[in-house]
Amino acid sequence: MHKKYRKYMVSSMFLLPAVFIFTAFLIFPLINAFIYSFTDWDGIRKNITFVGFKNYLEFFTEKDAIAALGRTLLLTAYVVVIQNFIALFFAELLDRNIKGKNFFQSVFYLPAVLSTVVVAYLWNFIYEPSDGVIYNIANALNLDFIASVRWLADPKIALFSVGNVMVWQFFGYSMVIYIAGMQTISESYYEASAIDGANPWQVFRYVKFPLLAPVFTINLIISLIGALKQFEHLFLMTQGGPGRTTETMTILIFNQAFGINRMGYGTALSMILLAIILLFSLLQLKVLQGREVDA
Amino acid sequence: MKRSLSLLIIIALVLVLLSGCGAQTQSTTEQSTMEQNTMNSETTITVKQTDGMKEDNQKEQVSLNFINWGPVDESIFKKFNEKYPNTTVNFQQINTANYNQVIRTRLAGGGDLDVASVRDETYLSFIQSDYLEDLTTNPVLSYYYDWALDQVKSKDGNIFAVPFGTFAEGVWYNKDIFKKLNLEIPKTMDEFVAACEKIKNSGVVPMLSGDKTKWVNYLDALGYIQELVVKDPSIVDKLYDGSVKFTDPMFIDVLTKTKELRNKEYIGKDSLSMDPLQSMQAFAQGKCAMVIQGAWQVNALKDIKLPFEIGAFIMPLGDSNIYTTITPGIKVSVIKSSKYKEAALNFLTFMSDKDGGATTYYNTAGYFSTVKGIEVKEPLLKLWEPIIGNKGYISFRLQLEQPSQDALFNGLQELWTDKSIDQIAKDIQAAHEKALSERTK
16 A cells, blocks of 8 residues: 555656646636636736626627637638548548658648748748739739739638648648558458459448548547637738638637737637637537447 | 655756746856847847946946837947946847737736837827836936927826837839829829829839738828828817717718729739738839838838839828828837836937937938937938928827727728728727727726
8 A cells, every 4th residue: 555655656746747837837827817808907907807707798799709700610611621631532542552652641741840930921922912923823824813813812712711721731740640540440341342342432431431430530620629729820821801801719819819908808709719619629529439430 | 776766857857847947047258149030020139248347347237128129220239338337238129010919918927128119009008007117307308309209298298208210101102103104293182093093004003002911001091091180180089089980971981082092903902912011022123103101111121222213202181292191100118117227217318319329220220310419311211301300290090099090900901801881980980989988997
């Protein structure tokens, strides 16, 4: 008993630094933010007034906030679907014994390790309407309908233009996870399906994809959480414009808290976003885990 | 033995953790270093004093923290050190877009700031929150022109900052294009619009604007909105007492006419993809004939070999171009909670003295001098001399407080979308009213 207690104490002591960091940099700020969300603090004044649920109620009555939530969900749906589709497509292509497989896997993964700031500035340049890469290529090929597109300035497509950058940066990350999942599938399943006369599409649909359910769940949750809380691409590429058409929850939080000195309301918005992310993650986990099949 | 080893490892881990949280000690080796953090667009200059330490090592060594969004030449700090060997200045130039967030965080955190520039939209709130030292009776004010001091007075007439430089909003223009098309400098908005039409018909983009950055959308409306200030200098006060609203016909007119400038492509469509620096670069490359901007853009142009002759003119406001749109420059304050107030005031005085740092500052930073007796030497800034020296009114936007300002900028950017002008005006007014209700608490 004494030995067990000592063992427990020693392992606890090893965990102490991590727990300390976790508490200091996550739990404490979270509790602090939660408290500030019930105040009217402007980030400057020394006097803070408790306002109860006013900030939370304001979210549900403020049309700009609801619109920001709508854009967040739209961007998330777009990014999650496209990113996972492309990742699965390339994972399927690269899960074969082809020449240059490792090279392509590295190349597709590379954007995921780049700094988001670098990616945003790079794509600002690519998207530039009168001197950017897309413009120059389209111009050289006489594709005026592409050359004339204002990728980040057209209110109808700006949000999706930023979404495309997010997909470009992170599809490789999802692809690598799918490839890892595919490699855990036993060959015997493919052999059995070959004996049954299944074509490649049938093999993918009825054998591979169901067995990929665990990694599918992981990828969907990671991409969902990432898209819901995406900030850097939007801030650096459009700053929420043109005319608020790319103002998602994260941009709204930043603008309210730091742009117009409404720190209390901004933190309330961030708590709401946290709750939404938790809710979606839990729902997704519950739905998707039901279809997981052991390979 | 195993237990002792485990304990030793634990203690080592905890010590490493605590050392990371500890205060940093400063090196005593002398060097002038500039570290560029491109991720955050901050430039940190730490200038450390050298041989004077030998004589004055009995007195307290002081390190002043000074932040600004504009550049300050390094030689100024070296000269200050020669005069005050015990004082070093730790200067950080912080990107304009992030500046308000950084200063608010550092002030609210009870931090380490001694001297800081304060932007117009936060000046009053910082005064109300008691962050700034009252300089009303400080002798440093004697270095400045009275008209410059008027720009830094609070509502009750007290002064909490010195005015480091001043600007004007106006138009940079390509003289070669104007000569080629036989255009005169427009004296009214009608003449301005007619000039834009002629330029457009010649195949040149009349104007580009950095409208990707929200506040710059205001400059597209400058000729119409600033006219309201000329007609009624108390218009912003009336907005705040509720007797005038953003939904009134005069504002609807401003929004309508601004949208027309864009619909007719007098302001190029590419403007929405550009920030202010990109629009100035496009102008410098000859891609447009004019840019509505301000004298502060001297820094963006002064090191470029322009392929054309450049000029500047007063933006016509309605039926005349008599009045300049004044933009107060950088307000520099001593932070009330500073531990080194005396040293901070010495630095402020040094920067205000033309025999101290002021002459170098105004000739390197690209701002118009508010300090008496300093001559403008920068040729591009000289173009603005007649504009800034002219009578005028403070820019409408700078008379608004931040939340209302932000609402106006958002609305003006939304003019690029399909949203109706009436709805935009209603949204601006609603945001303004919300800001008013929170202001009165």
